[in-house]
Amino acid sequence: MSLITVGTMAFDAIETPFGKTDRIVGGSATYVAYSASNFIKPVQQISIIGNDFPSEELFELRARGVQLDGVEVVPDKPSFFWKGRYHEDMNSRDTLVTDLNVLADFDPKVPESYQGAEFLMLGNLLPKLQLNVIQELRTRPRFIAMDTMNFWMETAMPDLKIVLRYVDMLMVNDSEARQLSGQFSLVKAAKSIMEMGPKYLIIKKGEHGALFFHEDQVFFAPALPLEDVFDPTGAGDTFAGGFMGFLAKTGDISFANMKRGIIVGSALASFCVEKFGPTRLKEVNQDDINGRVRLFQDLVNFDIELS
Amino acid sequence: MSLITVGTMAFDAIETPFGKTDRIVGGSATYVAYSASNFIKPVQQISIIGNDFPSEELFELRARGVQLDGVEVVPDKPSFFWKGRYHEDMNSRDTLVTDLNVLADFDPKVPESYQGAEFLMLGNLLPKLQLNVIQELRTRPRFIAMDTMNFWMETAMPDLKIVLRYVDMLMVNDSEARQLSGQFSLVKAAKSIMEMGPKYLIIKKGEHGALFFHEDQVFFAPALPLEDVFDPTGAGDTFAGGFMGFLAKTGDISFANMKRGIIVGSALASFCVEKFGPTRLKEVNQDDINGRVRLFQDLVNFDIELS
Numbered sequence: 001m002s003l004i005t006v007g008t009m010a011f012d013a014i015e016t017p018f019g020k021t022d023r024i025v026g027g028s029a030t031y032v033a034y035s036a037s038n039f040i041k042p043v044q045q046i047s048i049i050g051n052d053f054p055s056e057e058l059f060e061l062r063a064r065g066v067q068l069d070g071v072e073v074v075p076d077k078p079s080f081f082w083k084g085r086y087h088e089d090m091n092s093r094d095t096l097v098t099d100l101n102v103l104a105d106f107d108p109k110v111p112e113s114y115q116g117a118e119f120l121m122l123g124n125l126l127p128k129l130q131l132n133v134i135q136e137l138r139t140r141p142r143f144i145a146m147d148t149m150n151f152w153m154e155t156a157m158p159d160l161k162i163v164l165r166y167v168d169m170l171m172v173n174d175s176e177a178r179q180l181s182g183q184f185s186l187v188k189a190a191k192s193i194m195e196m197g198p199k200y201l202i203i204k205k206g207e208h209g210a211l212f213f214h215e216d217q218v219f220f221a222p223a224l225p226l227e228d229v230f231d232p233t234g235a236g237d238t239f240a241g242g243f244m245g246f247l248a249k250t251g252d253i254s255f256a257n258m259k260r261g262i263i264v265g266s267a268l269a270s271f272c273v274e275k276f277g278p279t280r281l282k283e284v285n286q287d288d289i290n291g292r293v294r295l296f297q298d299l300v301n302f303d304i305e306l307s
Numbered sequence: 308m309s310l311i312t313v314g315t316m317a318f319d320a321i322e323t324p325f326g327k328t329d330r331i332v333g334g335s336a337t338y339v340a341y342s343a344s345n346f347i348k349p350v351q352q353i354s355i356i357g358n359d360f361p362s363e364e365l366f367e368l369r370a371r372g373v374q375l376d377g378v379e380v381v382p383d384k385p386s387f388f389w390k391g392r393y394h395e396d397m398n399s400r401d402t403l404v405t406d407l408n409v410l411a412d413f414d415p416k417v418p419e420s421y422q423g424a425e426f427l428m429l430g431n432l433l434p435k436l437q438l439n440v441i442q443e444l445r446t447r448p449r450f451i452a453m454d455t456m457n458f459w460m461e462t463a464m465p466d467l468k469i470v471l472r473y474v475d476m477l478m479v480n481d482s483e484a485r486q487l488s489g490q491f492s493l494v495k496a497a498k499s500i501m502e503m504g505p506k507y508l509i510i511k512k513g514e515h516g517a518l519f520f521h522e523d524q525v526f527f528a529p530a531l532p533l534e535d536v537f538d539p540t541g542a543g544d545t546f547a548g549g550f551m552g553f554l555a556k557t558g559d560i561s562f563a564n565m566k567r568g569i570i571v572g573s574a575l576a577s578f579c580v581e582k583f584g585p586t587r588l589k590e591v592n593q594d595d596i597n598g599r600v601r602l603f604q605d606l607v608n609f610d611i612e613l614s
Contacts, residue, residue: 088491184395187534208515211532220529220606225518227494259609290613299527300607302566306597 003248004114004141005032005241006046006133007123008103009053009071010080013096014276016231017088024277025057027080028123028147031234033066034281035241035268036121038289039249041065044114046133048072048106050079060282069111074102090229091206110136119248121240122146122167127159134166143253145169145200145244147236153179161196169200171240177203186211187218200258202243204236212262214255221262222299224270224292231276235269238281242268267292310555311421311448312339312548313353313440314430315410316360316378317387320403321583323538324395331584332364334387335430335454338541340373341588342548342575343428345596346556348372351421353440355379355413357386367589376418381409397536398513417443426555428547429453429474434466441473450560452476452507452551454543460486468503476507478547484510493518494525507565509550511543519569521562528569529606531577531599538583542576545588549575574599 007029014021029047036043043066051074058068083097108129120141122130130146144167152160153176164170170193178184181192190201190213201213207229209222242265243258250257267289274280314336321328336354343350350373358381365375390404415436427448429437437453451474459467460483467487471477477500485491488499497508497520508520514536516529549572550565557564574596581587 185534185536187532205515208512209529218532218606219609220532221609222516222527222529225494225525225527227492229492256610260611263609263611293611293613297611299525302526302528302570303563304567304570304600304604306600 001040001119001248001251002042002044002114002117003036003040003119003121003244004044004046004070004110004117004133005029005036005121005123005244006108006130007032007125007237008080009045009047009049010082010103011052012233012277013081013083014231014233015085016090017086018228018230019276021276023081025054026082026234026277028234028237030057031237031272031278031281032121032123032241032244033061034064034278035238035265035272036245036248037061037064037066038242038268038284038286039245039264042067043245044070044111044117046070046108046110046114048074048102048108050074050077050102052078067113069113070109072106072109074105077102077105084233086232090232108133115139118142118251119244120144121244122163123237123240124149127152127156127163131159131163131166134163143168143247145171145240147171147240148176150176150179164197167198169202170198171202171204171236173204173206173236177201190218202262204239206232206235210239210262210266212258214258217255219259219262221259221266221296223266224295224299226270226273229273232273234278235272238272239265239269241265263293263296264289267296308347308426308555308558309349309351309421309424310343310347310426310428310551311351311353311377311417311424311440312336312343312428312430312551313415313437314339314432314544315387316352316354316356317389317410318359319540319584320388320390321538321540322392323397324393325535325537326583328583330388332361333389333541333584335541335544337364338544338579338585338588339428339430339548339551340368341371341585342545342572342579343552343555344368344371344373345549345575345591345593346552346571349374350552351377351424353377353415353417353421355381355409355415357384357409358382359385374420376420377416379413379416381412384409384412391540393539397539415440422446425449425558426551427451428551429470430544430547431456434459434463434470438466438470438473441470450475450554452478452547454478454547455483457483457486471504474505476509477505478509478511478543480511480513480543484508497525509569511546513539513542517546517569517573519565521565524562526566526569528573528603530573531602531606533577533580536580539580541585542579545579546572546576548572570600570603571596574603
């Protein structure tokens with residue numbers, strides 16, 4: 001099985017209550033790749049970078065089984081850059097700088113070697129570009145998941161609604177789910193969004209965990225209670241990468257297996273937030289991941305006999 | 308086994324985005340009693356009411372096995388009255404009116420017939436009064452839980468710190484846990500609070516569920532995702548009543564059984580919010596409760612084999 005992932009590879013500068021960092025490597029596809037490569041090879045990356053993206057990072061991704069044929073390198077422009085500052089609750093942030101740079105020219109192409117992939121993760125991008133990728137694939141993947149954001153709901157809602165009809169799963173956060181559906185109740189929002197196309201929906205609530213909806217079923221995965229959330233940047237993409245990597249590894253897209261994938265994704269995300277950028281993700285191995293999954297089992301496991 | 312519950316029996320007037328209600332019956336001890344009486348008889352109530360508290364309500368409580376020997380009736384004053392308005396997220400509210408009335412004179416006494424109770428639930432009250440109840444009991448209950456609020460942290464912190472040394476469990480919401488400990492991280496807040504006395508701590512997060520801490524163990528119970536939270540008034544007390552009622556019924560104060568109690572309490576709370584006041588609580592039976600517990604099992608249950 002293989003997994004195509006489409007998104008940004010970029011630089012971030014981050015301020016949190018715990019510290020700040022200058023330009024470090026980030027981007028949705030970077031986090032997805034680091035996370036998914038724990039489970040599946042190859043991860044087939046589609047992105048765009050400038051002349052400033054560190055070659056050591058590309059080397060490390062390749063060493064983890066990430067194919068970079070679909071990563072366009074623009075020789076005369078810098079990579080996408082984002083600077084932001086998190087508030088104390090770490091669930092909200094202010095964007096200080098957005099330099100699109102190479103991202104302004106992004107026109108994702110699917111390399112011939114990626115054709116036939118069974119899983120597709122569409123990172124948060126202009127909906128038109130997400131649709132282009134789907135349409136470039138000669139065989140529809142077994143399972144397509146996508147992310148999006150409020151900005152596209154405000155500027156490209158018609159296109160977004162078209163893409164939604166082509167995907168199996170939408171992953172958004174709670175405020176995005178509310179904006180997309182016009183419903184405050186997340187249960188009502190979920191029903192409304194599933195009528196727009198996706199049969200599966202994950203609503204991410206940051207430190208409050210994630211809700212997973214499919215037809216009349218609902219599953220809840222908590223976030224691991226951590227002493228400190230050091231830097232939440234990339235946690236959502238890391239979650240998506242772990243989830244999709246796990247599905248691709250097991251080849252099982254039943255509801256029960258997706259629940260497992262959500263726990264695995266949550267475990268990866270719980271590592272991600274422990275250090276700035278993808279630093280911590282590069283350190284963890286399968287034993288670490290298994291240990292974290294066991295913590296999730298302990299966290300929610302209960303047995304009760306009904307009288 | 309018996310359970311003593313101490314707290315208010317009162318009138319509330321409530322505004323939510325879904326509607327408003329004039330003076331209806333409320334009060335922490337009222338909710339605890341309706342909830343706990345699903346599991347244990349007698350529930351031994353200690354409270355104070357005025358000449359206006361409806362006798363049908365007292366009759367209904369008695370019919371459910373709630374003893375009222377400890378409920379003082381003041382003939383020439385009205386009952387405690389609270390009026391509040393909830394914001395759209397239902398996790399925050401403004402207090403519009405607080406008329407203490409009889410509550411200003413509350414000096415809870417433990418009736419002789421309550422001596423020897425094995426479980427004690429101290430509702431949110433002036434800490435000095437909570438301490439008085441503990442000291443009036445000739446035999447220390449096996450398990451004492453208490454609630455409190457920000458107001459007492461601001462006006463009676465020294466007394467509050469004394470009571471904390473006498474109880475087994477504290478139940479507070481997330482903002483109260485942060486204020487009491489001075490820690491933003493709930494994990495750090497929990498460690499700090501457990502050093503103040505309680506060996507067990509429940510942090511309630513409203514629609515985001517509840518965290519349960521004991522030594523190095525942590526358990527998380529989600530709130531049931533509901534289409535509408537109609538009125539959250541009393542949900543925390545209903546949770547406490549379900550939890551303590553279940554512990555008293557089973558007589559088992561192991562960590563594993565407390566986890567069950569938290570699920571049972573969450574199930575009861577999920578009914579409470581469906582209608583104004585304790586209305587919905589009066590309607591549910593054991594089958595309804597079991598059905599709700601099953602929903603919680605489905606909500607968080609997953610199986611995963613680690614490779």
